[in-house]
Amino acid sequence: MKTMNIILMGYGRVGQAFVRLVQEKQEDCREKYNLRLHLMAVFNSRGGLFLAQDDKDRNLLADFEPGSNPEKSVFWRPDLALAEALKSFDAGVWVDCTPSNLKDGEPGLGYMRRALDAGWHVVTANKGPLVVDFGGLWKKARIKRLSLGMSGAAAAALPTLDVALKALAGAEILGFEGILNGTTNYILTRMGKGMGYGEALREAQQKGIAEPNPSQDVDGWDTAAKILIITNAIFHTGYTLADVRVEGISHVRPGLFLEARKTGRKIKLIGRFIQRPRGPLLETRIAQLDSSHPLFGVDGARKGVTFFTDSMDSVTVTGGKSDLRGAAAALLKDIINISEGQI
């Protein structure tokens, strides 16, 4: 039985969903992967909760109800330092669930660097650090022969990186395009049925699909961040957001949906990486898809991505839950694949 020690940084909605899933899947991981998941510490910005080293066999998860406030636990230590936790246990996986910040990547970026320096693998649901310093994190991980699990930041439960790197191994990826943001796709799908932008956005917010401040989604930045991460991970490039031509959805006029409907087409926000004679292009753009397009059927909050290859033609993946449990499942997947030496 392998043991994977886990430190979780960030105990918001994704972090809590991750703790719940780890708890639920513990038996399964032992049976299927011969893997013991040992969640040893949970941090938020105010301190940490952890299991003392002389108490190794006790499971932290038993000590608090997932969803509850860890600060109420008897193990809560406002003074617990990160450095202390990183040194206290045998290095395993550092899981970052801090809020996404596409500007400077903090606080996640600093934490990830420290975790890698201390010999921990990193798995992240947070796009910020990868968008800001993909190259630096990648290099740090490579030098120390550590893994950087990015599924949670690259469309989460929709498999993108595993497909590109494993299922298409040996094929050259010539480009890819995807519907990578559930919120904008939901809004555009509703607008395709005749709803106005404001109304569709409000409905998405009421359903918990769109954030109260939807700018990161509707202005195209979330899609841009995802294609950036996928591109850098596949091609080992060091593109940043400044290299992406970003278009959002808020300016799309209702007439476009009418025209599209008449010709049997749909309006989608596509993020894509393509090679052109004058160089590669990274962009998010409003596109009209006809029914022969492999992403035509990807409606509502669903996502999908198509990879174009030289030897396997195009391969499309769609689906994967766009919710907290799906995000947690993507984190767990990376941890399992790291434990098997497969990332």
Place this chain on the structure above:
Amino acid sequence: MKTMNIILMGYGRVGQAFVRLVQEKQEDCREKYNLRLHLMAVFNSRGGLFLAQDDKDRNLLADFEPGSNPEKSVFWRPDLALAEALKSFDAGVWVDCTPSNLKDGEPGLGYMRRALDAGWHVVTANKGPLVVDFGGLWKKARIKRLSLGMSGAAAAALPTLDVALKALAGAEILGFEGILNGTTNYILTRMGKGMGYGEALREAQQKGIAEPNPSQDVDGWDTAAKILIITNAIFHTGYTLADVRVEGISHVRPGLFLEARKTGRKIKLIGRFIQRPRGPLLETRIAQLDSSHPLFGVDGARKGVTFFTDSMDSVTVTGGKSDLRGAAAALLKDIINISEGQI
């Protein structure tokens, strides 16, 4: 630089496409995967072509034109014994491209057993041996810590097993369903446009999509074999063809297509594995899909598969070239992933 020695058994159309692809991708594999592909022998039922051990740096591939008859090469040896070849080189990957025989799995099955016994990984484009003795081959491979690469036999360039085992790691697969045979899907797509069965079949044959004897495809056996392999590989079960309820497409009456068209549906041959209260069910069946079904858009000779999971919802993969190059690419993918310890 790792070196992977390769012996190819079977030099028909898939085997030749494999040799061509290995030749084409050699540089790429060195650069991207630090992997030297060393094709050391090619066998067919009449003998073998190989590179002498004292001539290791020479590449067999340079010695004959792919697509030509290996028996014309100066290296052709009608007396070359398999046992000799298996012992002559450091064990690497045995690639099986012998004709598929769903009845007794031969000649591939016997060859694969010998290759595994001699310490070679096995990668196969041939469904026969896996359908007949999945359990035995799997056990043999596990005991010797060898890999069994089955992508080429499980829908080839459409990724099925990598997605199920890696991209969905940690999620419980509750069931799956797929359009897994390009020939029948092509015929049904044409019938959906008003063509009769006989006419559609002849067109498929003229285009090289259907075999002169189409029975294995149109009677559902190819689809049945694929769901069997995928099921056994995911769940480590030992189902055989006798456990699959098999329906083909030749009996489907034209009226069904008319009805389907009226309600915006399509007729597809679905292969599926589902769990029911009274036990699991493996079947191929004619189904009517409506436009919300994730496989609705999979038309013509294209393929697709949907996996249903507990934590990631459903994930669908479509596409992947249904041709010789796609089959060869699936074999190469497995070899690369084996070289990285990932199968």
